[in-house]
Amino acid sequence: MLPPMSDRRLLLAEVFGPTFQGEGPSTGQQAMFVRLSRCNLRCPGCDTPYTWDTRRYDLREHTVAASVEAVIAQVLAAPPALVVITGGEPVLQQPTVTALAERLAAAGRRVEIETNGTIAPSSALTAVVDRFNVSPKLPSFAADGDQPINGAALAAFVATGRAVFKFVVIGPGDFDAVGDLAERYGLAPVWVMPEGTRSGRVVAGLRGVADETLRRGWNLTGRLHVLLWEDARGR
Numbered sequence: 001m002l003p004p005m006s007d008r009r010l011l012l013a014e015v016f017g018p019t020f021q022g023e024g025p026s027t028g029q030q031a032m033f034v035r036l037s038r039c040n041l042r043c044p045g046c047d048t049p050y051t052w053d054t055r056r057y058d059l060r061e062h063t064v065a066a067s068v069e070a071v072i073a074q075v076l077a078a079p080p081a082l083v084v085i086t087g088g089e090p091v092l093q094q095p096t097v098t099a100l101a102e103r104l105a106a107a108g109r110r111v112e113i114e115t116n117g118t119i120a121p122s123s124a125l126t127a128v129v130d131r132f133n134v135s136p137k138l139p140s141f142a143a144d145g146d147q148p149i150n151g152a153a154l155a156a157f158v159a160t161g162r163a164v165f166k167f168v169v170i171g172p173g174d175f176d177a178v179g180d181l182a183e184r185y186g187l188a189p190v191w192v193m194p195e196g197t198r199s200g201r202v203v204a205g206l207r208g209v210a211d212e213t214l215r216r217g218w219n220l221t222g223r224l225h226v227l228l229w230e231d232a233r234g235r
């Protein structure tokens, strides 16, 4: 049995906003972000390594054990109707994230979860989430030795009817990798996103993938926060 709400804690990296959702279908919408700590993958190109990389960071300095109540109070003190729960990998803390999302939804906020898609969502979490932004990692992005694709978990996200699938595409070979995964697991809709934590790289990436993304019938997203604020943390 879960402890009472007042005792539940999240391993939290930061709460920030109001800002804009920078990626995917809600790009440009005002949002509050709840960034949770810890991840089950080790992607070399990760832009939030302070949530998991113990070789480069003392995670104790980048993590607070925050009560659900405290996070809710901070988020609800700001006006955006959208709350993005991200990480790290937020579904690692699924029971407590569910409690958080339930409270936010009850307060009238829309909740998006950003996840690497390796852990299946529960029915309780699905019931209170507006959308899962699932970002499976391709071999070009994943760390050697990681297992970034969990077919059963991807199928579970598809079954929610509330998931979009966003892929970081680095090179031409990644398009076929996306196509193979989309076909095998029925992933739709597909969004393609370039990598980069600098605006110049994101713009060049967008231009590099745009035509092929169109040809394949997929959607394209940039990284609005990077175009606006480069790699500033908490924006």
Ligand code: SF4
Binding pocket: 039, 040, 041, 042, 043, 045, 046, 047, 048, 049, 052, 087, 088, 089, 116, 137
């Ligand atoms: S899954 Fe996401 S948060 Fe985890 S290491 Fe990869 S890019 Fe970073």
